[in-house]
Amino acid sequence: MTTLEFLNVTKKYTVRGAGELLALDDVSFTLTSGRTIALVGQSGSGKSTIAKILTQLESATSGSILLDGKPIPRRGAALRAYRQQVRMVFQDPYASLNPYHTIRHHLERPLRLHSVVPKAEIDAEVKRLLERVRLDTGLVDRHPHELSGGQRQRVAIARALASRPSLLIADEPVSMLDVSIRLGVLNLLAELQRESNLGVLYITHDLATARHFSDEIMVLNRGVVVEYGDADDVILNPQHEYTRQLRDASPNPEALFSRKGAK
Amino acid sequence: MSSSVLTLDDFSIVYEVDPPVEAVRNVSLTLQRGEILGLAGESGCGKTTLAYGIQRLLKPPAVITSGSVTFHDESGDDIDITRLGASSLRAFRWDKISMVFQGAMNALNPVITIGAQLADVFQTHRPEMSRAERQEESARLLDLVRVGRDRLRSYPHELSGGMRQRVMIAMALALKPQLMIMDEPTTALDVLIQREILQQISELRAEFGFSVIFITHDLPLLLEISDRIAIMLAGEIVELDTPENIYRGATHPYTQKLLGSFPSLTGDRGGFIRGEGLAS
Numbered sequence: 001m002t003t004l005e006f007l008n009v010t011k012k013y014t015v016r017g018a019g020e021l022l023a024l025d026d027v028s029f030t031l032t033s034g035r036t037i038a039l040v041g042q043s044g045s046g047k048s049t050i051a052k053i054l055t056q057l058e059s060a061t062s063g064s065i066l067l068d069g070k071p072i073p074r075r076g077a078a079l080r081a082y083r084q085q086v087r088m089v090f091q092d093p094y095a096s097l098n099p100y101h102t103i104r105h106h107l108e109r110p111l112r113l114h115s116v117v118p119k120a121e122i123d124a125e126v127k128r129l130l131e132r133v134r135l136d137t138g139l140v141d142r143h144p145h146e147l148s149g150g151q152r153q154r155v156a157i158a159r160a161l162a163s164r165p166s167l168l169i170a171d172e173p174v175s176m177l178d179v180s181i182r183l184g185v186l187n188l189l190a191e192l193q194r195e196s197n198l199g200v201l202y203i204t205h206d207l208a209t210a211r212h213f214s215d216e217i218m219v220l221n222r223g224v225v226v227e228y229g230d231a232d233d234v235i236l237n238p239q240h241e242y243t244r245q246l247r248d249a250s251p252n253p254e255a256l257f258s259r260k261g262a263k
Numbered sequence: 264m265s266s267s268v269l270t271l272d273d274f275s276i277v278y279e280v281d282p283p284v285e286a287v288r289n290v291s292l293t294l295q296r297g298e299i300l301g302l303a304g305e306s307g308c309g310k311t312t313l314a315y316g317i318q319r320l321l322k323p324p325a326v327i328t329s330g331s332v333t334f335h336d337e338s339g340d341d342i343d344i345t346r347l348g349a350s351s352l353r354a355f356r357w358d359k360i361s362m363v364f365q366g367a368m369n370a371l372n373p374v375i376t377i378g379a380q381l382a383d384v385f386q387t388h389r390p391e392m393s394r395a396e397r398q399e400e401s402a403r404l405l406d407l408v409r410v411g412r413d414r415l416r417s418y419p420h421e422l423s424g425g426m427r428q429r430v431m432i433a434m435a436l437a438l439k440p441q442l443m444i445m446d447e448p449t450t451a452l453d454v455l456i457q458r459e460i461l462q463q464i465s466e467l468r469a470e471f472g473f474s475v476i477f478i479t480h481d482l483p484l485l486l487e488i489s490d491r492i493a494i495m496l497a498g499e500i501v502e503l504d505t506p507e508n509i510y511r512g513a514t515h516p517y518t519q520k521l522l523g524s525f526p527s528l529t530g531d532r533g534g535f536i537r538g539e540g541l542a543s
Contacts, residue, residue: 042453043424178306179480179524205453208528236529249458251483252528253510
C-alpha cells in the first residue's frame with residue numbers, strides 16, 4: 001500500500017514583464033494504491049503543473065509532497081527510487097518515444113536503470129511487458145514509426161510499468177488517439193491498474209471518461225480545487241458553478257435526445 | 264435561387280501511388296442552403312481529402328477520377344467546380360466556399376499581424392477596396408467574432424488558442440461565402456472554449472445563412488450541432504441521416520461501433536469497465 005500526499009501545494013511562476021502567475025493555489029489531495037483520481041479542468045487550469053511537480057520536473061513554491069510520509073528526495077539514489085515508484089504516461093505517443101531506438105530499447109532502459117530483474121532475465125521481462133499491454137512480441141525490434149498511434153501508446157504504458165511502480169500519472173493518455181481505439185486503451189489501463197493495484201492520477205478534460213474511469217474527480221480552475229469528490233456525484237450532482245459549466249459544455253447526446261422526448 | 268448549395272455526384276479521388284489508394288469513393292450528396300452537415304469517421308477515412316477535393320485544393324498524387332461537384336450560386340448560376348480554369352478557380356475559392364483549416368493554431372502566419380492577414384483577403388479578392396476600407400472591414404470582422412478590433416496589430420503568438428480560432432473564422436467569413444468547410448475547428452480547444460465557438464458559429468450562420476460542412480471525429484458533438492450527419496468509412500459515405508436517427512437507429516455496424524466509442528456523460532457505463540469483478 002503506497003500513499004502519496006500532496007499537501008497545501010502552491011506554485012508560482014515568474015512571468016517576465018507581468019509579475020507572478022499563481023499556477024497552483026493551496027492544492028491538496030491523496031493518491032493511494034488501487035484508486036484512480038481524475039483531474040479535470042480547462043487548458044491552463046494547472047493540471048500539468050501538478051503532474052510536473054509529482055514527477056519532480058518542477059518544484060513546488062510551498063507545501064509538501066510526501067510518499068509514504070517521506071518528502072520527495074531532491075537528488076541521487078533516493079530520487080531515483082522515488083521515480084521508480086511514481087511513473088508517467090505522456091499525452092503524445094508520437095513525441096514521447098525516441099524515433100532512433102527500437103521498442104526493445106525503450107523497455108530495457110527502465111529495467112536496467114532500476115535493476116528490476118537480473119540481466120539474464122531482461123529479454124524475458126521485455127516480452128512479458130509487451131504481453132501485458134496486449135502487443136505482439138514480434139514488434140520488439142521495430143522502431144516507433146512502424147507502429148500505429150495506439151500501439152505506440154501501449155509501448156509508452158509498458159515502459160511506465162517496467163519499473164513496477166505503485167503510482168501512475170497519465171496526462172491525457174488517449175486524447176491524441178483516434179476515437180475508435182481510445183476506449184480500448186483506457187480499458188487496458190483500468191485492467192492493468194487492477195492487476196497491479198496501481199494508484200492512478202488520470203489527467204483529462206473529457207468528463208465522460210473521467211467519470212467512468214475514476215473513483216474520484218478533482219476539478220481544478222485557475223489553480224484552485226473547486227470540487228473534489230466521488231466521480232458519479234461530481235458529474236451527476238455538481239456542487240460548484242464551474243463544474244456545472246464544464247459539464248454543460250460537454251456534448252451529451254443522451255440528455256439531448258431524452259429532452260426531445262420519445263424514448 | 265436553388266434550395267441546395269452544393270451537389271456532389273459520384274465524386275471519387277485517388278492517390279496515384281503504388282498501389283493506388285481510393286481515398287474518396289463514389290460520393291453523392293446534396294447540401295441544402297443553410298444546412299450544417301456533420302462529417303465523421305476515423306483517421307484516414309478520407310474526410311479531409313473530400314473537403315479539399317470540393318475546392319480542388321488537392322495536390323498530386325491526388326487525382327479526381329470521376330464525378331462532379333456543382334456549386335449552386337445565389338445568382339442562380341450552376342458552377343461545375345471540377346471544370347473551372349485556374350483564374351476562375353482562384354476567384355471562386357474563398358469567395359463562394361471558404362475553409363477553416365485543421366490545426367488552425369498553426370494556420371496563421373506567425374510573422375504577420377492578424378490585421379494584415381485579414382486585409383490580404385480583401386486585397387486579393389476585392390482589389391477595388393481602398394486601404395482604409397480594408398482596414399475598417401478587417402476591424403469589423405474581429406469585432407464580429409468577439410476578438411475585438413484592438414487586436415488588429417497583434418501577432419498570432421500573442422493570442423490564445425481560442426482567439427486564434429476565432430480569427431480563422433473571421434477570415435473565413437470575410438467574403439460572406441455561401442459555404443464554410445470546417446475541418447476539426449475545435450479539436451485542440453477545451454470544452455468551455457469549444458462551446459463558445461460553436462455557439463458563435465451557430466449565431467453567425469443564423470445571421471448570414473451560410474451552409475457548413477463540419478468535419479470531426481467527435482460524434483457526440485455532431486449529434487448536437489448538425490442538421491444531418493454523414494459517416495465516412497474507407498472513402499465511402501456509409502450512412503447519412505439526421506442526428507436523432509443516427510443516435511437511435513444507426514444501421515451500419517461502423518456507425519454503431521463509433522457511437523459505442525464514446526462513454527455517456529450521465530448515462531450507463533456501456534463498454535466501460537471500472538472497479539473489481541467486471542469482465543473485460
